[in-house]
Amino acid sequence: MTPPGPPGGAGKADGAPAPRADARRNRARILAAAAEVFAERGASATTEEVARRAGVAIGTVFRHFPTKDDLLAAIMKDLLERLTAEVGALASAGDPRTALFGFFTRLVAQAAARKTVVELLSRSGVEVQAAQPLQALRAGIGELLTLGQRSAAIREDARIDEVMALLTSTCQGALRAGWDDDLQRRTLAVIFDGLRPRASLEVRPANTGD
Amino acid sequence: MTPPGPPGGAGKADGAPAPRADARRNRARILAAAAEVFAERGASATTEEVARRAGVAIGTVFRHFPTKDDLLAAIMKDLLERLTAEVGALASAGDPRTALFGFFTRLVAQAAARKTVVELLSRSGVEVQAAQPLQALRAGIGELLTLGQRSAAIREDARIDEVMALLTSTCQGALRAGWDDDLQRRTLAVIFDGLRPRASLEVRPANTGD
DNA sequence: CAGTAACATGAGTGCGTACTCGATTTAGAA
DNA sequence: TTCTAAATCGAGTACGCACTCATGTTACTG
Numbered sequence: 001m002t003p004p005g006p007p008g009g010a011g012k013a014d015g016a017p018a019p020r021a022d023a024r025r026n027r028a029r030i031l032a033a034a035a036e037v038f039a040e041r042g043a044s045a046t047t048e049e050v051a052r053r054a055g056v057a058i059g060t061v062f063r064h065f066p067t068k069d070d071l072l073a074a075i076m077k078d079l080l081e082r083l084t085a086e087v088g089a090l091a092s093a094g095d096p097r098t099a100l101f102g103f104f105t106r107l108v109a110q111a112a113a114r115k116t117v118v119e120l121l122s123r124s125g126v127e128v129q130a131a132q133p134l135q136a137l138r139a140g141i142g143e144l145l146t147l148g149q150r151s152a153a154i155r156e157d158a159r160i161d162e163v164m165a166l167l168t169s170t171c172q173g174a175l176r177a178g179w180d181d182d183l184q185r186r187t188l189a190v191i192f193d194g195l196r197p198r199a200s201l202e203v204r205p206a207n208t209g210d
Numbered sequence: 211m212t213p214p215g216p217p218g219g220a221g222k223a224d225g226a227p228a229p230r231a232d233a234r235r236n237r238a239r240i241l242a243a244a245a246e247v248f249a250e251r252g253a254s255a256t257t258e259e260v261a262r263r264a265g266v267a268i269g270t271v272f273r274h275f276p277t278k279d280d281l282l283a284a285i286m287k288d289l290l291e292r293l294t295a296e297v298g299a300l301a302s303a304g305d306p307r308t309a310l311f312g313f314f315t316r317l318v319a320q321a322a323a324r325k326t327v328v329e330l331l332s333r334s335g336v337e338v339q340a341a342q343p344l345q346a347l348r349a350g351i352g353e354l355l356t357l358g359q360r361s362a363a364i365r366e367d368a369r370i371d372e373v374m375a376l377l378t379s380t381c382q383g384a385l386r387a388g389w390d391d392d393l394q395r396r397t398l399a400v401i402f403d404g405l406r407p408r409a410s411l412e413v414r415p416a417n418t419g420d
Numbered sequence: 421c422a423g424t425a426a427c428a429t430g431a432g433t434g435c436g437t438a439c440t441c442g443a444t445t446t447a448g449a450a
Numbered sequence: 451t452t453c454t455a456a457a458t459c460g461a462g463t464a465c466g467c468a469c470t471c472a473t474g475t476t477a478c479t480g
Contacts, residue, residue, distance in 0.1 A: 018478095019426095020425095020426060020427065020476085020477060020478075021477065021478085022426095022427070022428085022476070022477070023426080023427065023428095023477095026427090026428085046466085046467060046468085047467080047468065047469085048467080048468095056428075056429090057428060057429045057430055058429085058430070058468095058469085059428065059429055059430065059469090059470080059471085060427080060428055060429075062468085062469060062470080063427075063428080066469090067468080067469085068467095068468065068469090158400065159396065161393050161396065162393060162396040162397045162399075162400055165383050165386075165389070165393055165397045166383075166397060166400060166401075168383060168386065169379040169380050169382055169383030169397075170379050172379055172382045172383065173375050173376075173378060173379030173382065176375075176378065179375070183371050183372060183375055186369065186371065186372040187372045187375045187376060187379075189372075189404075190368065190372055190376060190401065190404035190405055191376075191400065191401065191404055192404070193403070193404040193408065194399075194400035194401055194402070194403040194404025194405075195400055195404075198403065229456095230446085230447060230448080230455095230456060230457065231447065231448085232446075232447070232456095232457070232458085233447095233456075233457060233458095236457085236458085256436085256437065256438085257437080257438065257439085258437080258438095266458075266459085267458060267459040267460055268438095268439085268459085268460070269439090269440080269441085269457095269458065269459055269460065270457080270458055270459075272438085272439060272440080273457070273458080276439090277438080277439085278437095278438065278439090
């Protein structure tokens with residue numbers, strides 16, 4: 001969901017004077033088709049398959065996205081932005097004691113359907129292009145972490161780095177054959193227990209400040 | 211008009227009458243070179259690079275391993291067998307309270323240097339060929355798990371499935387950029403805490419029976 | 421309704437890489 | 451040593467796939 005804006009004023013100062021109507025429509029169709037195809041087949045799916053699914057010729061795909069990596073990066077950016085929005089909503093409205101664990105669970109559950117993203121997280125070329133959206137998501141998850149810590153649901157010494165490492169690793173693990181609901185529940189249970197305060201019996205008032 | 215089959219009436223009943231000396235030597239060199247190359251460059255390294263490193267022609271590689279997947283499977287089998295032996299030694303001689311965690315740590319630490327294996331764990335084609343050695347390793351790790359549980363170092367409800375899932379996921383995670391010693395220590399700390407009994411304060415005698 | 425530039429099309433090109441095969445060398449038996 | 455089948459060699463083939471470009475089509479302007 002990144003339309004550059006209404007085509008109204010041709011007097012834009014940037015290098016994109018005015019995209020034609022069919023061009024905008026095709027760009028959107030290609031992005032949607034690519035998201036589907038790469039989610040199903042992984043990043044090694046061919047550009048031709050994307051073109052076929054979008055109902056356009058191969059040349060049209062390359063007109064909008066000069067290289068395959070550009071296309072992958074565009075999808076990645078899209079998804080990361082949507083996840084960041086979701087995290088933001090949880091941070092402001094969700095239960096701070098379960099927000100992080102809930103988001104963690106949902107993301108892992110969707111990993112299989114979003115094969116591309118998981119793969120791309122370990123690719124340097126695309127990673128660079130999507131660095132900013134990734135940082136935004138990381139910041140949002142960091143907020144969930146802090147909220148959980150403030151409500152004594154998460155151990156104080158946990159840092160965002162290992163949370164992200166556990167998250168991406170588990171998402172990759174979810175792609176493996178034999179990963180079912182029960183295995184996911186048990187695996188996440190171990191990780192979540194590890195993230196909880198060890199001495200949960202010592203009830204202490206939530207720290208209001210630092 | 212040369213019918214296929216073993217030459218003449220050689221008395222061997224199996225399909226491999228007698229490998230020549232240079233053939234055996236080259237096979238070993240190719241395996242060693244392939245292990246190196248794939249460990250460094252991952253499974254996408256070219257067969258030519260393997261041949262160059264082994265000091266043989268490309269044709270020789272394909273004589274010993276008809277397809278690239280055959281070569282990858284051979285390496286995989288080799289490594290899995292070595293790991294299984296290591297696990298076996300730990301089970302019979304190591305400290306049962308730390309054996310699993312120690313093996314887990316060592317394997318993750320070596321993941322980056324053994325890029326291939328981690329990749330191959332999520333490949334169906336090769337997976338099938340290496341199913342048996344993988345089962346053996348799984349059984350060995352299961353033994354470490356049981357030992358840890360008997361000495362009250364690991365929670366009773368942990369099963370081999372999630373231990374394997376956590377292990378492979380974390381190995382994959384270790385391949386990512388930015389993974390350093392400190393991050394590894396913190397990430398494993400979370401997982402290990404999650405695997406420990408929650409009420410570790412209640413010291414109870416090790417159950418001798420069930 | 422032209423006029424035209426932006427856009428779409430899809431057969432074709434280039435390249436990387438797994439895999440082949442006839443020529444050549446070598447190990448091992450007689 | 452001599453002989454031959456096994457083994458090596460490496461240029462060549464096949465093929466998939468990212469990417470191009472001459473030609474045809476469509477949307478906007480006046």
